[in-house]
Amino acid sequence: MKKTCLIFGILILCAFSVKAQSEYQPYSYQFYQKLNSVMYSPDTRMHTVIKPMFADDSLLKPRVDSLMNLGVNKNHKSWALRKLFDEHLINAGNKDYTFYADYLPDLVIGKEFTSKKTTWINTRGFQAALKIGSKFSFYTNLFENQAVFAPYLTSMIRKNPVIPGQAITSVPGRPEVKSFDYSYSTANLSYTPIKYINISLAYDKNFIGDGYRSMLLSDFSTNYTSFKLTGNLGNVQYMTMWTYMIDPLAPRTSTDRGTADQYKYGVFQYLDWNISNRVSIGFFQSILWAKNNSDGTFRGFDDKYLNPIIFLRPLESSDPNSPDKTHLGLTAKYKVFKNLTMYGQFLLDDFKASEFFKGSGYWANKYGIQAGIKGFNAFGIKNLNYLAEYNEARPYTYSHFQEITSYSNAGLPLAHPFGGNFREYLTIWNYSYHRFDFMGQANYGIYGLDENGIDYGKDLSISYLKHPNDYGNYIGQGLYTKLVYLEGRVAFMLNPKYNLRIELGGIYRKESNSQSVSKTNMLTIGLRSSFRNLYTDF
Numbered sequence: 001m002k003k004t005c006l007i008f009g010i011l012i013l014c015a016f017s018v019k020a021q022s023e024y025q026p027y028s029y030q031f032y033q034k035l036n037s038v039m040y041s042p043d044t045r046m047h048t049v050i051k052p053m054f055a056d057d058s059l060l061k062p063r064v065d066s067l068m069n070l071g072v073n074k075n076h077k078s079w080a081l082r083k084l085f086d087e088h089l090i091n092a093g094n095k096d097y098t099f100y101a102d103y104l105p106d107l108v109i110g111k112e113f114t115s116k117k118t119t120w121i122n123t124r125g126f127q128a129a130l131k132i133g134s135k136f137s138f139y140t141n142l143f144e145n146q147a148v149f150a151p152y153l154t155s156m157i158r159k160n161p162v163i164p165g166q167a168i169t170s171v172p173g174r175p176e177v178k179s180f181d182y183s184y185s186t187a188n189l190s191y192t193p194i195k196y197i198n199i200s201l202a203y204d205k206n207f208i209g210d211g212y213r214s215m216l217l218s219d220f221s222t223n224y225t226s227f228k229l230t231g232n233l234g235n236v237q238y239m240t241m242w243t244y245m246i247d248p249l250a251p252r253t254s255t256d257r258g259t260a261d262q263y264k265y266g267v268f269q270y271l272d273w274n275i276s277n278r279v280s281i282g283f284f285q286s287i288l289w290a291k292n293n294s295d296g297t298f299r300g301f302d303d304k305y306l307n308p309i310i311f312l313r314p315l316e317s318s319d320p321n322s323p324d325k326t327h328l329g330l331t332a333k334y335k336v337f338k339n340l341t342m343y344g345q346f347l348l349d350d351f352k353a354s355e356f357f358k359g360s361g362y363w364a365n366k367y368g369i370q371a372g373i374k375g376f377n378a379f380g381i382k383n384l385n386y387l388a389e390y391n392e393a394r395p396y397t398y399s400h401f402q403e404i405t406s407y408s409n410a411g412l413p414l415a416h417p418f419g420g421n422f423r424e425y426l427t428i429w430n431y432s433y434h435r436f437d438f439m440g441q442a443n444y445g446i447y448g449l450d451e452n453g454i455d456y457g458k459d460l461s462i463s464y465l466k467h468p469n470d471y472g473n474y475i476g477q478g479l480y481t482k483l484v485y486l487e488g489r490v491a492f493m494l495n496p497k498y499n500l501r502i503e504l505g506g507i508y509r510k511e512s513n514s515q516s517v518s519k520t521n522m523l524t525i526g527l528r529s530s531f532r533n534l535y536t537d538f
């Protein structure tokens with residue numbers, strides 16, 4: 001029966017699809033926001049939620065090509081000048097294939113004035129991509145890094161030895177040593193066997209949403225292994241993805257197969273429907289389950305989750321003994337004006353209707369909300385893009401009764417970086433003028449930290465069974481904390497092919513509560529490249 005459902009689901013996915021694409025474009029908010037004029041124009045009806053996207057989309061490709069050729073001078077006779085400013089380091093191809101490869105430096109030095117510390121990043125990386133015809137593409141990158149971070153990041157990494165958004169690190173044994181060594185790699189193999197479906201096998205991250213943050217699935221955690229099927233029926237896009245993740249913070253379990261690592265599996269499904277050029281809605285489902293449960297039992301991959309069709313299975317909530325973590329979600333988007341779009345998300349974790357409408361602060365009514373606006377060419381200024389966004393999550397949202405199946409990967413949230421028990425307001429403005437890029441960002445957040453060893457619902461690594469009160473729970477409970485974050489960057493593009501740029505940046509961060517105040521005032525300058533998201537705004 002399970003095999004029949006699986007085969008039936010794949011056939012349905014193929015039949016309700018149109019031509020899929022295969023050329024991978026790494027996801028970076030700073031790059032993707034430059035595509036707003038195409039993605040969010042009321043003259044187009046693109047599927048914009050699932051990221052990374054494919055650069056050879058017929059609507060998207062002209063805009064991507066224009067960005068990749070920004071300021072390029074094809075008349076340079078000097079090989080060195082062409083490679084520095086205009087071309088990939090290695091570039092080959094003909095009508096049947098294309099190949100490129102680049103060296104990716106990230107060399108940054110900074111000064112944190114509050115602690116009077118010098119920060120730096122020393123990264124040597126490369127990327128390579130191969131595309132054969134319209135069916136096959138492969139992309140990979142690898143970075144070797146040494147870094148000294150601002151004190152607030154150093155403190156977080158020492159508690160959880162993971163560089164946010166990048167990789168697990170070896171934490172120095174001596175507290176006085178502040179540098180971290182870590183490697184970061186990505187690989188994405190995309191194949192379109194027939195024109196109706198795209199298949200990808202990747203060690204990468206994914207993002208579901210139209211905003212800067214996502215309450216459903218974001219790229220804040222480290223890379224993980226995934227197998228993904230994506231197809232389209234004109235105005236409908238469908239994705240189902242199976243993943244393999246790790247959580248170094250979860251308690252280790254001893255099974256009959258020996259001491260097991262803290263691994264878990266996941267399945268993520270998303271259905272996007274463009275009702276019109278202006279209106280879209282989407283439906284989301286995720287399930288996480290442990291390779292080794294907290295009771296010591298070994299489970300491995302559960303084949304009942306091979307079914308690729310969303311909602312075509314018994315709901316986990318119908319099984320009170322299920323050890324699996326389930327989320328349901330909803331997205332919506334409305335293009336209000338030619339250059340302004342409203343968007344939102346709703347995530348449902350647990351729900352008890354009789355308690356929800358009482359307004360009693362019942363602990364198990366857990367959900368997250370996002371609402372925002374974004375647009376392009378603000379005030380009639382070409383290439384001035386903007387975003388304003390609100391996010392919130394109730395206490396204990398994303399956590400689970402066993403730590404291993406919390407909504408996290410490598411000890412980092414799979415959705416919003418704050419975890420649970422928070423509200424956040426943010427705005428980001430970007431302006432491009434020829435090879436110059438300008439960015440300004442402001443965040444204000446409130447959240448409740450744990451206090452006196454009591455779990456108030458922010459930390460996803462703690463079992464929600466440890467909650468102190470069944471009723472009276474509210475956002476900000478615990479040690480009420482405020483976060484103010486301001487960031488500005490100015491960059492001059494040297495080579496648009498791999499985002500090689502000289503960048504000057506500044507960060508102001510203040511985290512305050514009744515027990516302490518932590519301030520960061522930092523300036524950085526460096527030679528940077530690649531399209532990675534490197535988060536510091538949490």
